[in-house]
Amino acid sequence: LRNLLTRTKTPTLPANIPNAIYQIPCQDCNQTYCGQTKRPVYKRITEHKRFTRRAGNYDREDLEFKSSVAHHSIITGHNIAFDKTLILTTAQHPSQLDMLEHAAIKTRHPALNRNYSVLSVHRPWNTILPKIEASFKPRPVYPDIRPC
Secondary structure (H helix, E strand, O other): OHHHHOOOOOOOOHHHOOOEEEEEEEOOOOOEEEEEEOOOHHHHHHHHHHHHHOOOOEEOOOOEEOOHHHHHHHHHOOOEOHHHOEEEEEOOOHHHHHHHHHHHHHHHOOOOOOHHHOOOOOHHHHOOHHHHHHOOOOEEOOOOOOOO
16 A cells, blocks of 8 residues: 555656657558657657658658658648557667567558668567567557546
């Protein structure tokens, strides 16, 4: 009982969580994007939003969009449901993010991801990717805050 009543540490809001794998859905179609970030998730989402709003959001060197989410939004005219972004899972250490993102991309098949950005792993690892994905506990980045 004392443990329940004496919690002095404020829980971290989901948007402030670092080392996360996240999923952003399109509002106008059923396509999604899976990504990773070592920084707090809200900072990466803010970048995606900025790239979506800015007309010159492509890399001038190779004329490639800096964000797959922005590319989809600009090319199709679709709206991105940033408020429905999910944190699929988090990692204890940033070195785990590539494998977790690979599992998310290979098992969820998000249509907005660029194929060449997917980590290449040896075939034996592909058999455990569904198990890794099954351990994901998706939760909203921006949960509804309702008054008591």
